[in-house]
Amino acid sequence: MIVGDLEKTGRTKEIFLLDEQQQKWTVKEAKKLLQEVQTEPHDIVAYFDGGYEHDTLLAGLGVVIYFKQNNNSYRIRRNSRLQEIESNNEAEYAAFYYLIQVLEELGVHHIPVTFRGDSQVVLNQLAGEWPCFEEEFNRYLDRIEDKMQELGIRPVYEPISRKENEEADQLATQALQGIPIASRKQV
Incomplete structure (x- = not known):
């Protein structure tokens, strides 16, 4: 994920992701969701x-x-x-x-x-x-x-x-x- 690269720079305080329904996710939540989606x-x-x-x-x-x-x-x-x-x-x-x-x-x-x-x-x-x-x-x-x-x-x-x-x-x-x-x- 590009987000991981951004986090490593230390220049970001918090990063949130938006899905197509405009729901807000933390990076940790998004990674967990992506893993769950793979099994479905x-x-x-x-x-x-x-x-x-x-x-x-x-x-x-x-x-x-x-x-x-x-x-x-x-x-x-x-x-x-x-x-x-x-x-x-x-x-x-x-x-x-x-x-x-x-x-x-x-x-x-x-x-x-x-x-x-x-x-x-x-x-x-x-x-x-x-x-x-x-x-x-x-x-x-x-x-x-x-x-x-x-x-x-x-x-x-x-x-x-x-x-x-x-x-x-x-x-x-x-x-x-x-x-x-x-x-x-x-x-």
Whole structure:
């Protein structure tokens, strides 16, 4: 830490650090926090996609989570299949909510998470950029926002192209085909 070098000069009386939420930390507290963070999932980038079959009202949900923990990088891949889904957009919302549930299982809390997906509707409505007039989608928005607030997740939304979302899309397709996937791998 640069702070350590400043302390060694003897020219400082006290040094405090501010985090992104403007919380004040002593150097000792900041060092302890950094050590604790290493043992918890952090630097999280999470992808989601929902696939939909109009004829069967089935949805396939695919999520991929990249993160660091204990100085290692990991990838989680999961999918799920839901019945009685009304539209492709509902499948996308269901996939995002499923992603939040997987993050909760992973123990993610009180950190920023980058969310990436090819659903402009879901990401822009969650970011507050686009209005949501559909009651069903508003219920999803409320559940998602409540869960993220409960977990202390600070979301960063990044819309991406379908090509960049291939991994989550493949998982959603496999879910529709009845192929369950649940893996955790060091990458």
